[in-house]
Amino acid sequence: LxxxxxxxxxxxxxxxxxxNSTLLTINAGDYIFYTDWAWTxxxxxxxxxxTMLVVGxxxxxxxxxxxGTATYYATIMTIxxxxxxxxxxxxxxxxxxxxxxxxxxxxxxxxxxxxxxRRNKHAAIIIGxxxxxxxxxxxxxxxxxxxxxxxxxxxxxxxxxxxPYMTPIEPxxxxxYNSPVALGSGAGAVLSVPIAALGAKLNTxxxxxxx
Numbered sequence: 001l002x003x004x005x006x007x008x009x010x011x012x013x014x015x016x017x018x019x020n021s022t023l024l025t026i027n028a029g030d031y032i033f034y035t036d037w038a039w040t041x042x043x044x045x046x047x048x049x050x051t052m053l054v055v056g057x058x059x060x061x062x063x064x065x066x067x068g069t070a071t072y073y074a075t076i077m078t079i080x081x082x083x084x085x086x087x088x089x090x091x092x093x094x095x096x097x098x099x100x101x102x103x104x105x106x107x108x109x110x111x112x113x114x115x116x117x118r119r120n121k122h123a124a125i126i127i128g129x130x131x132x133x134x135x136x137x138x139x140x141x142x143x144x145x146x147x148x149x150x151x152x153x154x155x156x157x158x159x160x161x162x163x164p165y166m167t168p169i170e171p172x173x174x175x176x177y178n179s180p181v182a183l184g185s186g187a188g189a190v191l192s193v194p195i196a197a198l199g200a201k202l203n204t205x206x207x208x209x210x211x
Contacts (some may be wrong), residue, residue, distance in 0.1 A: 001088030014060045014069070018076035021056045031153060046137040048189055049101055053077075054132045054192045055199040057107050063201045067115035074107035099147045102139040106132045121200060129196035133188030137181045 057070035060105035078100065085098045110128040 003141040011064075014064075014073055015076055017056065017060075018073050019080050021052060021073075022080045032129040034108050042137070042180035043140070043183045043187060046140065046180070049103070049140065050106070050133045050136045050184075050188035050192045053103050053106060053136065054110065054129055054196045055202075057110055057132075057199075058128065058196045059199040059203050061111065061114055061124070062121060062200055065119065067111045067119070070107040070114075071104060072112045074103035077103055096147050101142060102143045103136070105139050107138045109135055125196045125200055126193055129193040130189045132196075133190065133192035134185045137184030137188060141181045 053074060057073045060073050061067070061069040063069075081100045085100055088098055089095055100154070109131040110124065113128035113131060114120070115125040
């Protein structure tokens with residue numbers, strides 16, 4: 001019974017924190033979600049999403065020791081965000097008003113790294129963190145390309161708390177080094193590794209606290 005309660009508590013803990021992580025993630029700006037500013041602030045968005053995902057996902061993956069926990073974590077975030085999307089839609093906003101970020105494929109790469117390296121924590125931090133940082137901007141740009149016209153949504157349905165300096169502008173066409181996906185992937189790959197290490201360290205502190 002105690003083992004069952006302990007495991008149940010672990011997974012409920014993951015659900016609670018994943019929901020709270022989603023709240024922090026979708027409020028990364030001064031308003032909700034990213035449809036209207038991702039085109040012009042995609043690098044910042046990519047870094048915040050990569051680091052936010054990896055710190056929570058690796059924390060709980062190492063906490064349970066079960067490959068697949070990171071995907072479970074990202075799935076909870078996704079479901080919760082779709083519920084929020086449905087709430088906005090019920091209020092009369094268009095379906096494309098909110099584009100749900102894509103977290104699950106990157107979390108799967110983290111899980112696969114942990115599984116393929118036979119639960120090697122350091123490999124999960126270095127390789128898994130890098131893969132999350134590299135892949136998330138790519139998946140999210142594909143996601144944005146499926147949105148009808150995020151800039152039209154931005155100007156037609158502005159957020160009430162949108163500060164002037166975050167007003168959406170038409171994206172400029174640049175060379176490769178100005179590519180938001182390339183910059184987001186590069187910066188995300190570098191920054192996700194130390195943030196993954198932080199998540200692993202938080203896991204160690206949690207066990208010490210529980211002891």
